[in-house]
Amino acid sequence: MDRVKVLGACPLDCPDACSWVVSVEDGVATGLRGNKDHPVTRGALCVKVNRYLEQVGAPDRLRYPLRRVGPKGSGRFERISWDDALDEIATRLTGIIDEFGGEAIWPFHGTGSLGYLQGMEGFPGRRLFNVLGASHHVPTICSVAGSAGLGYTLGTAGGMDPEDLAHAKLILLWGTNPLTSGHHLWKFVQDSGAYLVSIDPVRTRTSERCDEHIAPLPGTDAALALGLLHVIVGLGAQDDEYIAEHTVGWPEFRDRIMEFTPERTATITGVPRERITALGERIARTRPTAIRASQGMQRHAGGGMALRVLACLPGVTGDWAIRGGGLHYSTSGHFRLDVAALTRDDLLPHPVRTLTMTRLGETLLDTENPPVKALFVIAANPVGSNPDQRRVIEGLSRDDLFTVVLEHFGTDTVDYADIVLPATMQPEHLDVIAGYGHLYLVWNEPAVRPQGECLSTTETFRRLARRLGLTDPALFDSDEDLARQLLRGYDLDRLRAEGFLKIPPGRVPADKLHFVSARAELDGHDPLPGYTPPADHGDGLILISAASHYFLNTTFGANPELRRRAGESTITLHPADAAARGITDGAPVEVSNARGSFEAVAEVSEQVRPGVAATTKGRWAKFTGGATVNATIAERDADYAGGAVFHDNRVQVRTR
Ligand SMILES: Nc1nc2c(c(=O)[nH]1)N[C@H]1C(S)=C(S)[C@@H](COP(=O)(O)OP(=O)(O)OC[C@H]3O[C@@H](n4cnc5c(=O)[nH]c(N)nc54)[C@H](O)[C@@H]3O)O[C@H]1N2
Ligand SMILES: Nc1nc2c(c(=O)[nH]1)N[C@H]1C(S)=C(S)[C@@H](COP(=O)(O)OP(=O)(O)OC[C@H]3O[C@@H](n4cnc5c(=O)[nH]c(N)nc54)[C@H](O)[C@@H]3O)O[C@H]1N2
Ligand code: SF4
Ligand SMILES: [Mo]
Secondary structure (H helix, E strand, O other): OOEEEEEEEOOOOOOOOOEEEEEEEOOEEEEEEEOOOOOOOOOOOOOOHHHHHHHHOOOOOOOOOEEEOOOOOOOOEEEOOHHHHHHHHHHHHHHHHHHHOHHHEEEEEOOOOOOOOOOHHHOOOHHHHHHHOOOEEEOOOOOHHHHHHHHHHHOOOEOOOHHHHHHOOEEEEEOOOHHHHOHHHHHHHHHHOOEEEEEOOEOOHHHHOOOEEEOOOOOOHHHHHHHHHHHHHHOOOOOHHHHHHHEEOHHHHHHHHHOOOHHHHHHHHOOOHHHHHHHHHHHHHOOOEEEEEOHHHHOOOOHHHHHHHHHHHHHHHOHHHOOOOEEEOEOHHHOOOOHHHHHOHHHOOOOOOEEEHHHHHHHHHOOOOOOOOEEEEEOOOHHHHOOOHHHHHHHHOOOOOEEEEEEOOOOOOHHHOOEEEEEOOHHHOOEEEEOOOOOEEEEEOOOOOOOOOOEOHHHHHHHHHHHOOOOOHHHHOOHHHHHHHHOOOOOHHHHHHHOEEEOOOOOOOOOOEEOOOHHHHHOOOOOOOOOOOOOOOOOOEEEEEEOOOOOEOOEOOOOHHHHHHHOOOEEEEOHHHHHHOOOOOOOEEEEEEOOEEEEEEEEEOOOEOOOEEEEEOOOOHHHOOOOOHHHOOOOOOOOOOOOOOOOOOEEEEEEO
């Protein structure tokens, strides 16, 4: 028997970017486990990806190209050949470009894979789309507001090396639930022996394991941080030396801090004054203090500002200069990969418009601007993951819209496709991943032959380019060529042999820490960090729809075992809020606002603070009565960079 072990990498949108080992016997994958040698993976995957091989071989996996035969949304398809699929796509695209121009095409990339070759990070197909003059896609759905906020303050969105959390004495787990959304961090948190504070409107799995849990009103973190700074400065605990040498604009920022007395902060955040004072005092006397904040807490109107203020905190205490101190949000900013060499925007015939991922519904229904006539959905499930589900569905239902979906499974979005193309999964293609929760590049070597007629995204676009009669050699580079272009300056052969490679982090702050940011001002924002309140007003409950323990966004949403373990769709309400609405534990409820509604089962519990309700993201509409929580979420922008506002969402809840 022929037995080999092949090194790979988890492609999912998760900070941990695990390194994995596939056992292959006679060409069949028989096992998948975490790589024991990787210092962060440490031999373990997670409850979801432990089932990844089951997904690869799942009976409902898409294995052949499909053409829709029923009306849009019906999910009725017939099998066709790749030749027919590519012919039809080429014919439709040529017609659309002739009549409406290349910008009528929208390559809509999602986060289903974070690979640089096959996934979001490298925009596979972009070279071809550039030659066609297609619109550029702006991926706003996840983390951009926070990254922009950090950029203003630090000159980089890359913060501390998360492995250094092991050296912290106090860790603020701020708007983050690592035990669900990236559990490999926990080892470093535990090794520190630090005092742990969870700051989250919801009492999460992570909060349960902390020494203290503070539950602010959602979207008020900037005010909380300013209030804590007020206490710190009141005690004279600011690091004057660090401030003088490494920061810009302290006197102005100090004045801003002075506006956030503990009393005022308590009123804004709903956190008792004594708790604010006590935590402020604890930070004042504990070096190093580290903050772990993740993407969830910036899905608010003031999300960019919140990260900006959080990054200032270690600037005031001097923690940025101490190992084990600082802020970890995402390590992406530290990787210096040559993405421009992959995307080749120099191939554009002329400048093109940008289209914003989280404005899909609005853009597809727009009648004033040049229309979108062809939509390529690549590793995304916008019906399940985008805001304003009803409008997204309305847009995708347009009969004059030609939609091609590259997928593994028959998602809610696939139901609206004209043509479905079956895509390879991670053990079937080559890719490179960079962690956003650590500093390693991770290599993914193909381990097995693709199922059915599945093709990688890169190969799909090479074939389409040929079918369109295009000849630019850049459109036909092999996956290995692409990897070499991307990794210029890194030791690809070593990465490939060992499976992972730690990169040296850049400096943080890049030069000075900007309390006052001229760049923010140039972009039309307050030059000083401050507090931007939530945008969704009204008398409803604030609904947070955070990561589910059993799904990864909508990926795995059809896996029978993970669905069983996730149970039915619930909404957690505080006993006082439930009583006020006559809702009892276990009651079927309707959750609604002006944008839409969905059905759930009430869970009455003190896990949420009064005024806040919680559910999880990731369910498929077709399994939950045709709508999910995303039906209630607005296509509205956060303060910076057009970020999404999933948790800035007011709803009414009533018994069904
Ligand atoms: N199991 C699992 N893991 C995942 C994902 C998943 O769907 N499932 N998603 C992945 C993705 S796409 C991402 S981007 C990453 C990171 O995603 P996370 O940052 O983990 O995102 P969330 O789970 O939305 O939010 C984290 C926590 O922030 C809290 N929160 C929400 N609003 C506020 C607020 O205003 N203030 C404060 N202080 N807290 C707030 C929520 O209650 C939640 O507990 O996780 C990844 N990991
Ligand atoms: N209510 C609510 N909604 C949210 C959020 C929230 O906090 N609350 N968080 C948002 C966040 S952080 C994110 S990142 C987005 C994610 O939103 P999306 O980018 O839409 O991600 P998924 O829902 O995981 O869908 C990805 C799809 O890609 C497919 N896929 C995976 N790998 C590949 C591949 O290699 N090739 C191809 N062709 N397909 C592949 C998977 O099968 C899956 O169906 O969701 C957002 N939606
Ligand atoms: S989803 Fe995250 S924790 Fe799970 S295997 Fe992938 S990278 Fe690791
Ligand atoms: Mo995300």
